[in-house]
Amino acid sequence: MTFFASDDSLTMPLHFLQRLSPTAVLGLWQLTETPAELWPLLPQPDAYQALLPATADAKRQAQWLGGRVLVHHLLAEMQAPLAAKVLVQNEATGRPWLAGAEPGLTVSLSHSGTWVAAVLAQGSRAGVDVEEIRDKAHRLASKFLAPDEWNAAQAVSQTDSTDASAHYTLLWSAKETLYKLAAQRGIIFKTQLLLGYFEPRESGEIPATLVLNGLQTRHCICYYQPAPGYVLTYCHEPHA
Secondary structure (H helix, E strand, O other): OOOEEOOOOOOOOOOEEEEEEOOEEEEEEEOOOOHHHHHHHOOOHHHHHHHOOOOOOHHHHHHHHHHHHHHHHHHHHOOOOOHHHOEEEEOOOOOEEEEOOOOOEEEEEEEEOOEEEEEEEEOEEEEEEEEEOOOHHHHOHHHHOOHHHHHHHHHHHHHOHHHHHHHHHHHHHHHHHHHHHHOOOOOOHHHHEEEOOOOOOOEEEEEEEEEEOOEEEEEEEEEEOOOOOEEEEEEEEEOO
């Protein structure tokens, strides 16, 4: 998987971009700045000040601001029209959208620990999720995995118990990405977001099925580890 570092005025530590297609780009960045250092990197800071969650602590503010700086970097990379006037806003569900952008431009955002990820796509839908590897997903696996997924995950754990937390975190992340791709509230992870069989590797693809409105659609979730202790999953595809 090939990445290239950016070197313009919006450059941030360990910030990488990958073209997923001619109309989609993935961005990754490891947070090291404070909120005070991030504000000058944003266009329209006054407008964003009004959107900043009032209850966010310093860490949450840095993640929130970093995600928006990253999206603006991707807008510049894709040479999006009106990029300087775009505002990253959130629906009531928390799903991000681009106010002032040209029609058909979509964005997906994620943050965990010190990492922020985003996918910007034109004329397609997208989902991205980055997760710090912890044992939480392992402990809650029975709540979000279907029976066959649970059995497959247990088999992997028995083969290599040292990677159990990483594997369950990957499964959770893949379902998060599929959920974002669906862009619909009320989805049940255990029965509507289904993952097919795959051989766990450092990077690869996971076949997935979305059960929505009485229909089943097939999808492909890409994954890899952007840094030790983290997993990343993403998907982008034309609108159904």
